[in-house]
Amino acid sequence: MDDARLEVRLVKSLDEIDASDWNAVANPGSESYDPFLSWQFLQAMEESGVASPETGWAPHHIIVEKAGQGLCGAMPLYLKSHSQGEFVFDHSWADAYERAGGHYYPKLLSAVPFTPVTGRRRLVRPGPDATQISDALLGAAVKIAADNDISSLHINFLTGEDALRLEAAGLLVRTDQQFHWHNDGYESFDDFLAVLSSAKRKNLRKERHKAQEGLTFSHITGNEITEDHWDVFYEFYMDTGARKWGTPYLNRASFSLLGERLADDILLIFAEEDGHPIAGALNMIGGDRLLGRYWGTVSPRPMLHFETCYYQAIDFAISRGLKTVEAGAQGGHKLARGYVPETTYSAHWIAHEGLAGAVEEYLDRERQMVERESNFLRERTPFKKDG
Known part of the structure; x- marks a missing residue:
């Protein structure tokens, strides 16, 4: 050249x-x-x-x-x-x-x-x-x-x-x-659980049961995402961001622009109680991986973070045939949930x-x-x- x-x-x-x-x-x-x-x-x-x-x-x-x-x-x-x-x-x-x-x-x-x-x-x-x-x-x-x-x-x-x-x-x-979860051709979450040791498998089932009590979980992507969803998620984001970083990095306009341009690449996971979202996680969908980004809740409760951010992400990845879930930076607690270094x-x-x-x-x-x-x-x- x-x-x-x-x-x-x-x-x-x-x-x-x-x-x-x-x-x-x-x-x-x-x-x-x-x-x-x-x-x-x-x-x-x-x-x-x-x-x-x-x-x-x-x-x-x-x-x-x-x-x-x-x-x-x-x-x-x-x-x-x-x-x-x-x-x-x-x-x-x-x-x-x-x-x-x-x-x-x-x-x-x-x-x-x-x-x-x-x-x-x-x-x-x-x-x-x-x-x-x-x-x-x-x-x-x-x-x-x-x-x-x-x-x-x-x-x-x-x-x-x-x-x-x-x-x-x-x-x-x-x-x-970091800690990533890898999809070894699983057809269901139970397939994933089957490769864990007996004690860990029981622990994960208990965690999911505890987190899901009284709640329903929804996966929202593409043209299903509305500005109302962003309003709700922004409240979650600001709560977590203010507690962890002091000043959250993104603003409300950021989410509207992303939703307008990249809706098919976005997965919002909401935990709802009596029809009202109490927690949510934002993920981006890559070619062969799901990329967890932000999470927040207005009603903290045991295991809710693990369910919303980790287990629901695994469910989605299995359903889409995605190879990997990357759940963000750091977090040794992810190891016990099947995310490896x-x-x-x-x-x-x-x-x-x-x-x-x-x-x-x-x-x-x-x-x-x-x-x-x-x-x-x-x-x-x-x-x-x-x-």
Whole structure:
């Protein structure tokens, strides 16, 4: 490929890019569909104002165009003035650098806002030029940071394959873990229970029975979702967000835009008492996975969170033949519910050699710790030992 035919540009709003052009590289037919990479999702975050300069999420997306072919690569990128809403925690790095007299913020982040879901970050269609276009995207991001005295570039929740490529390119790789449920061809929840040890199987049945007492559960998706549903869910979301984060990341407009654009990719699960919703969970439906995002309740009760977020999600995944349920960040309590540890990856370029060296040493130790913990947990899953 003749690199001179490539044009690399920075765009500060997805309004500058045609939705179909972005989606052609974000979700090519050769890749499993990822709703979080779609123009519709990312632009909704911008249009609703939650991913904006005012909130510390200033869009700085990189696009690569090829003469005569238009958009051939893209990288969702944000200039961040803080580390909130990322789920890869670098506050200690920022504190150390600031104490030493440096300025950690602003920094560059390639990620999906407020969403700890693994996916592609250098968006390129497969083909003979794919590697060179990917390299151009990374090179442009590093150059933006270096040329503008920006402390660092962070690429969060990238795939394991891309983590290896970025490590080979000189970036520092960080690992963590989440808990995912995997569908082994189950035709029912009872099929899933059958592969658990007897004690765990009994515990899960008891939990479901306890959580479901006096309640009914509904799965709402597509054109069934109304603004009334969003009003109810937003109340749940604000309650949980205010308690967990202090300031919830999304606003009411965010949910309306997502419902308008991505209704077929959304699953709302409501728990109802006497016909009135008392709890709910928002999930996104990918090509082969269900992605749990937010939950809340106005009537806390035992096991309701597990039922609404985990077991109902498994029911839906089995009914749709989805391979995986990803129930969000962290949560060792998911292990007993059949969700197993999976490694997540991020990659980091740090301009200051001293800080980069210190972070590299830290990450070496942290990776070993993550691996030990994952191995420990995998030996303690609820599945039958003979299976």
